[in-house]
Amino acid sequence: MALLEVNNLNVSFRSRRGDVQAVRDLSFSVDTGRITALIGESGSGKSVAVLSLLGLVPTPPGSIDSGSAHFDGRDLLRMRPRELERIRGRDIAFVFQDPMTCLNPFMTIGRQLTEPLRYHQGVDRATARRRGLELLDEVGIRDPEQGFDAYPHQFSGGMRQRVMIAMALINEPRLLIADEPTTALDVTIQAQILELLAELQRKRDIGIVFISHDLAVVSDIADTIVVMREGEALEAGTREEIFQRPAHPYTRSLLAAIPTGSKPPAQQASKQHLLIVDDLVVEFRRNRGQVLRAVDDVSIELRRGTTLGLVGESGSGKSTIARAILRLVPAASGRVIFDGTEVTALGKRDMKEMRRRMQIIFQDPFASLNPRMTVYDTLAEPFLLHGLATRRDVGGKVLKLMEEVGLARGFARKYPHEFSGGQRQRIAIGRALATRPEFIVADEPVSALDVTIQAQILRLLEDLAREYRLTTLFISHDLAVVRQLADEVMVLREGKVVEYGPAGEVLGAPREDYTRDLLAAVPGKAFT
Amino acid sequence: MNSGAPGERADQAEHSSLWFDAWQRLSRNRLALAGLCVLAFFVLVAVLTPWIAPYDYAQQDLDLGPSPPSAAHWLGTDIFGRDLLTQIMYGGRLSLAVGFIATAVALVIGVSWGAIAGYAGGRVDAVMMRLVDILYALPFMIFIVLLMVVFGRNLILLFLAIGAVEWLTMARIMRAQVQGLKEQEFVEAAHSLGLSPAAIVGRHIVPNALGPIIVYTTLTIPNVMLLEAFLSFLGLGVQPPETSWGLLISYGAESMEEYPWLLVFPGLALTLTLFSLNFLGDGLRDALDVRGRAD
Numbered sequence: 132m133a134l135l136e137v138n139n140l141n142v143s144f145r146s147r148r149g150d151v152q153a154v155r156d157l158s159f160s161v162d163t164g165r166i167t168a169l170i171g172e173s174g175s176g177k178s179v180a181v182l183s184l185l186g187l188v189p190t191p192p193g194s195i196d197s198g199s200a201h202f203d204g205r206d207l208l209r210m211r212p213r214e215l216e217r218i219r220g221r222d223i224a225f226v227f228q229d230p231m232t233c234l235n236p237f238m239t240i241g242r243q244l245t246e247p248l249r250y251h252q253g254v255d256r257a258t259a260r261r262r263g264l265e266l267l268d269e270v271g272i273r274d275p276e277q278g279f280d281a282y283p284h285q286f287s288g289g290m291r292q293r294v295m296i297a298m299a300l301i302n303e304p305r306l307l308i309a310d311e312p313t314t315a316l317d318v319t320i321q322a323q324i325l326e327l328l329a330e331l332q333r334k335r336d337i338g339i340v341f342i343s344h345d346l347a348v349v350s351d352i353a354d355t356i357v358v359m360r361e362g363e364a365l366e367a368g369t370r371e372e373i374f375q376r377p378a379h380p381y382t383r384s385l386l387a388a389i390p391t392g393s394k395p396p397a398q399q400a401s402k403q404h405l406l407i408v409d410d411l412v413v414e415f416r417r418n419r420g421q422v423l424r425a426v427d428d429v430s431i432e433l434r435r436g437t438t439l440g441l442v443g444e445s446g447s448g449k450s451t452i453a454r455a456i457l458r459l460v461p462a463a464s465g466r467v468i469f470d471g472t473e474v475t476a477l478g479k480r481d482m483k484e485m486r487r488r489m490q491i492i493f494q495d496p497f498a499s500l501n502p503r504m505t506v507y508d509t510l511a512e513p514f515l516l517h518g519l520a521t522r523r524d525v526g527g528k529v530l531k532l533m534e535e536v537g538l539a540r541g542f543a544r545k546y547p548h549e550f551s552g553g554q555r556q557r558i559a560i561g562r563a564l565a566t567r568p569e570f571i572v573a574d575e576p577v578s579a580l581d582v583t584i585q586a587q588i589l590r591l592l593e594d595l596a597r598e599y600r601l602t603t604l605f606i607s608h609d610l611a612v613v614r615q616l617a618d619e620v621m622v623l624r625e626g627k628v629v630e631y632g633p634a635g636e637v638l639g640a641p642r643e644d645y646t647r648d649l650l651a652a653v654p655g656k657a658f659t
Numbered sequence: 660m661n662s663g664a665p666g667e668r669a670d671q672a673e674h675s676s677l678w679f680d681a682w683q684r685l686s687r688n689r690l691a692l693a694g695l696c697v698l699a700f701f702v703l704v705a706v707l708t709p710w711i712a713p714y715d716y717a718q719q720d721l722d723l724g725p726s727p728p729s730a731a732h733w734l735g736t737d738i739f740g741r742d743l744l745t746q747i748m749y750g751g752r753l754s755l756a757v758g759f760i761a762t763a764v765a766l767v768i769g770v771s772w773g774a775i776a777g778y779a780g781g782r783v784d785a786v787m788m789r790l791v792d793i794l795y796a797l798p799f800m801i802f803i804v805l806l807m808v809v810f811g812r813n814l815i816l817l818f819l820a821i822g823a824v825e826w827l828t829m830a831r832i833m834r835a836q837v838q839g840l841k842e843q844e845f846v847e848a849a850h851s852l853g854l855s856p857a858a859i860v861g862r863h864i865v866p867n868a869l870g871p872i873i874v875y876t877t878l879t880i881p882n883v884m885l886l887e888a889f890l891s892f893l894g895l896g897v898q899p900p901e902t903s904w905g906l907l908i909s910y911g912a913e914s915m916e917e918y919p920w921l922l923v924f925p926g927l928a929l930t931l932t933l934f935s936l937n938f939l940g941d942g943l944r945d946a947l948d949v950r951g952r953a954d
Contacts, residue, residue, distance in 0.1 A: 457851055486853035499844035503866045503947070505680075512862075513852050562848065 133160035133201075134338040135184075135306055140198035142176070142183045142362075145191055153193070154180045155362040159355075161306065161338040166329070168341045168349040170385070171359035172581035173552075177342050180359075181308055184208070185223060186215045202306070220247065224299035226292070228311040233295055234283040240267075241279035244298055251302075266297040271327055288445075289320035296327065300335075307331075310342045317444040318608060322652035325352055344581055347389050347611075347654045350374060358382045388586040390611040393634060394438070394618060405602045406433040406456070406570060411465035413448070413455045413626075425451045427626040428465075433619075435569075438596070438603040440617030440634065442610060442649065448626035449606045453572040456604070457489055458482065469570065487517045490563035494575035496555035500547040506533070506558055507543040513565040528565075536561040537591060553584035557591070564595060571596075572604045577612065589616065610653050614638050622646050684946040691942020694935035701932060705752040714742040716749045716902070725918045735920045737910070743921065746902055747928050753897055754904040754929070757818060757887045758880040764822030765883075766876055769829025770865070776830070777837030778860050788834065791827050799824055807895055817896055821883050832875055836868035870944050877940025881933045904929045 142154040154176045161167045169177040182188050184200045184207050200207040202223065207215065227233055235243060244266065245259035254262070260279065267275035270293040283291060292312060299307055309328065313321040329352045332339050343349055349356060350370065357367040358381065366379040377383045408431035415423045426448045433439050441449040454460045456467050458474060467474040469489065477485055493499035500509060510529045514520040520528045530540060536557040547555055556576060563571060573592065577585040593616065596603055607613050613620060613634070620637040622629040622645065630643045641647050685691055704711070713733075720740030728735045734743040776787040806820050840846060841864065849859045888905015890896035897903055904925050911922030 454847075459847055459851055483853040486851060489851075491848070491851050493844045493848065495844060499848050501845045501849075501863050501867065504863075512849075512854075516853060516858075559848070562852070566852070 134163045135200065135202050135340070136160040137180075137184065137200045138198055140180060140183070140200065141196040142179055142188065142193060143196055144193050153362050154183070157198075157359070157362070157364050159357045159364065159367060161340055162354075163305070163338050164332060164336045165354040166332055166339040166341055166349075166352055167355045167357065168343060168353035169357050169359060170343055170346055170349065172344055172583065174361070175359040176362035177359050178310055180362075181310070181340055181342060185219050186212060187219075220304075221302045222304055223306045223308060224302065224304035226295050226299050226307065226309040226312045229315050231288060231291065231315070234291060236283050238282075239279070240281050240283065240286070240294055244279075244294065244301060247298075247301055262301070263297075266300055267294070269331075270294070270297045270300070271323070272297075287320075288316055289323060292316060292320075292324055293327065296324075296331070300331070303335075304337060306338045306340070308340045308342070311344065312341075313348060314344070318610070318654075319444065319648055319652040321348070321654065325654070328352065345654070346373075346385050346582070351654060358385065384583055388582040390586070390589065390609075390615045393614045393638070394616055403435050404432050405435040405470055406431065406604075407466075407468040408432075408452075408456060409466040409468065411452065411455055411467065412463045413451050413460060414463040425626050426455060429621075429623075429626075429628055431621070431631075433602055433604070435602050436600055437618040438605055438616055440613035440620045441604060441606045441623060442608070442613055442620060443623035444608060444649075446625065447623040449623050450574055451626075452623075453491065453574055453604055453606060457486075457491055457572060459491075483517075487513075487566040488568050489570040489572070490566065490568040491572040491574060492556075492559050492563050492576045495579050496552050496559055497547075497579070499559050500555055502547055505544050505546055506538070509547075509558060510561050510565060513562060517566055519566065532561050532565055535595070536564070551584075552580050553588060556580060556584075556588050560588075560591065560595070564599065567599065568601070570602045570604070572606070574606045575608070578607070578609065585612075592616075610638065610650060622649065681943075681946040685942050688942040688945065690938040691946075694938035694942070697931060697935040698939065701751060701928075701935075702755060704748060705755050708748045708752055712745045712748050714745045716741070716745050718742075725914075725921070727918075727920055734924045735918075737921055738914070738918070743924055746907055747904070747925055750902045750904045750907050750925065751928060753814075753901070754884045754887065755932075756814075757821065757903070758884045758932075761818045761821040761825065761883045761887075762876060762880045764819065765825035765829050765879060766872075768822070769826035770833050770872060772826065773830035773833025773835075774837050774860050774865060774868075777834035778841055778856065778864065780838075780841075784834075788831075791830055794824075795827055803890065803895060812895070814897070817887065817890065821886055825879050825883060829872070829875060829879070832871055833868060836871060837864055840864050840867055866947070869947050873940055873944045873947070877936045880936055881929075884929065884932075 137160065138158045140154055140157040141152070144151045144153055157176075157180050159167060159169070169180070171177040179188060179193075183193065183195055188195075195208055198208065202218065207218070210218075234240075241260065241263050245254075245263045248254040248259045248262060249256070263279055264275045267278050272278045272290060272293055278286070278290075278294075283294075286294065296312075307328075312328070313324050316324060325348070328339060328341070331337065341349055341353060346356075353370050355367065356370055356373040358365050358373065358379065360381055366373065366377065366382050368378075373382060374386070377386055408429060411426055411429045412424065413426035415425055417423050429448075429452055431439065431452075441452065443449045451460060455462045456474070458467075462475055465475075469485065472481075472485070474482075474485055504512075507529055510532055511520075511525045514525050514528055515522070529543065533540065533543065538554065538557050538561070542550070542554075547558070550558070560576075576592065577588050580588060589612065592603075595601065603616075605613065605616050617634045619632065620634045621631040622637065622643070624645055629645050630637050630641060637646060638650065641650060718741065720736065723736055723740035725738045726732060726736045726740070732742050732744070734747065736742055737746065772787060772791070776784045802824070803820050806816060810816050837860070846859060846863055849863045854862070884903075885905060887896050887903055888909055891898070891903060891906045892909050897906065907925035908922065908929065911918075911925055915922040
């Protein structure tokens with residue numbers, strides 16, 4: 132019998148605009164020692180479904196309308212809150228997405244880890260410590276003794292996620308629910324955490340529900356995959372079935388959205404260098420006079436009409452390079468030469484004109500738009516600022532621009548919060564293209580988006596880049612995306628260039644170990 | 660409270676502004692509108708008082724003495740037999756003027772000071788905010804007394820003195836807001852478009868920082884009115900026979916057991932004003948928050 136068996140679960144939310152059905156007739160099961168993955172884009176109801184089983188969806192406004200969820204033979208949905216409390220955290224444990232906010236910064240790792248043992252089971256201090264150390268060792272913390280007495284800020288994101296997993300395991304649960312546990316992590320760290328989960332599942336024989344928006348992530352570890360959209364399970368099957376014989380068109384579109392292939396060599400790429408970066412150094416002053424060298428002697432030569440992919444994990448300095456080129460952060464030394472003009476030496480007035488020619492698209496479309504400006508105002512601003520339109524004829528230009536980036540006319544008067552992530556990114560792209568720039572920085576422009584939206588935005592960027600004959604600096608931690616878009620690739624680590632060359636060579640036959648590690652960490656190799 | 664989606668009218672006109680949309684939202688908020696009407700009425704009465712007041716404000720009727728509300732004196736009379744309604748009307752002129760003008764002074768100085776310090780950062784910020792700290796440390800009363808001694812007692816100075824004290828907190832709030840906002844990507848985007856620092860602060864930062872400022876402003880106005888009462892009570896503000904709500908209340912409080920109406924009516928005028936201000940302030944804050952509050 133399955134460890135957890137959910138049948139015909141229906142969950143709805145009451146709102147002022149009527150009831151919203153968040154989960155519709157959902158059925159799935161998890162076996163001991165198996166991983167079931169719930170896959171869906173934001174708003175697909177995957178998290179709500181699982182949280183509702185454990186009474187973690189507030190009612191009202193939520194309500195569980197019907198269905199059953201048998202855990203170990205007993206129906207979770209018909210339990211009293213007190214009984215459910217005893218199961219939660221003990222037999223069924225959670226690992227959440229953001230390891231940064233889940234730990235109390237004022238308590239040592241060890242104390243947070245052993246708290247449930249000490250207070251709920253009355254274990255004495257020495258025993259709790261021993262158990263804690265064993266667990267830290269099991270989840271791969273290198274020096275458990277030292278880690279036990281450390282504070283969360285001394286741990287990296289990946290290590291914190293390991294601690295979160297250890298915390299989930301402390302009461303020896305039989306079912307682990309992991310809600311996007313690797314989404315906030317770098318690729319190499321993600322690969323390690325996935326490996327750890329798979330290993331725990333084998334060794335401890337526990338069932339895992341793995342919630343993710345990314346099919347590629349679960350392709351290496353899931354036994355069963357349930358694909359959800361708008362609260363409904365569209366398709367469920369074994370990993371092989373889903374990846375090799377997807378039945379539902381939506382599943383196929385999800386698979387198709389996983390970026391594959393590489394960019395064909397640019398045909399009309401000119402010999403002329405549009406952007407030359409010479410020994411760029413950027414330093415940040417830290418407390419106590421320490422200086423952090425965020426970018427260390429980086430040189431770039433970018434030909435007009437080509438795309439350079441900047442690749443690296445968080446803290447590698449890739450965004451800082453872009454900001455230094457655009458003079459959004461000052462360079463400590465080195466030169467940036469754009470079309471024969473030294474950007475780093477320009478005066479105020481010339482710099483304004485230079486800014487018209489180089490633009491940037493940011494990662495987070497929720498932060499990069501002024502929440503109090505309508506789409507119209509946001510898009511009209513660059514036209515008016517650079518004298519590319521008058522107050523009278525700016526309207527037509529804004530509408531044309533909206534059409535180009537795929538936004539309906541009627542959106543002009545709306546504010547950013549009324550849009551989805553993908554639509555917001557379209558607005559941001561429109562704003563960047565309004566001044567008809569020659570060079571554009573795309574700083575992780577699709578990392579915050581759902582996979583199918585990601586594919587649409589990438590296509591839009593590609594089309595626009597061709598149409599406007601843009602030279603692009605494309606920043607991403609996702610090698611698959613870079614492979615698809617870039618002519619040349621630069622791999623960065625801790626501010627230094629690891630490898631720089633044509634995309635085919637760097638990604639196809641890497642010379643450096645670090646590049647190889649990055650490539651090996653890309654999930655979903657088996658199926659793409 | 661209602662907060663409709665602004666997108667409903669998307670097809671009517673292409674262009675709109677934050678202020679236009681805010682006004683539309685505000686006009687749908689009944690409480691805020693009521694507050695606005697009450698305030699407008701008070702201001703109107705204050706302006707017209709010299710022509711519409713039923714009695715002369717200094718006219719005493721010692722034979723009558725303190726009398727409860729009657730047909731001749733709607734709100735009664737004080738111990739000198741002066742008409743209370745007239746007193747409240749004249750007092751309102753001063754209280755409202757102090758409240759609004761002193762707060763406006765504080766608002767203008769505080770918001771610009773805080774915005775500049777917060778956006779410039781570094782040494783400019785340090786110098787500007789240390790100055791604020793120093794002014795904070797000065798005992799308020801000594802500051803006012805000094806001003807009065809040096810420049811003599813007059814009303815304009817009273818406005819300035821109160822405003823000069825109240826702007827300090829305003830500047831701190833604004834600076835904290837701006838510091839948070841200038842790290843946002845949309846500010847970086849504006850920078851990369853080529854906007855000047857002044858335009859960035861004016862168009863992108865200040866509108867997003869207004870929420871807490873508006874709330875604090877609506878708290879400052881009543882505060883200022885009470886401060887004036889306190890100063891007047893000490894003999895540093897207005898002197899009888901001129902009067903203000905604060906003075907009326909403090910005299911009323913002395914004799915509240917014998918002549919309660921002397922406390923109740925001026926108190927009512929002040930309370931009504933404060934309520935209206937609060938509702939209007941809340942309404943404004945919600946109206947300027949384009950995301951709209953669910954309830």
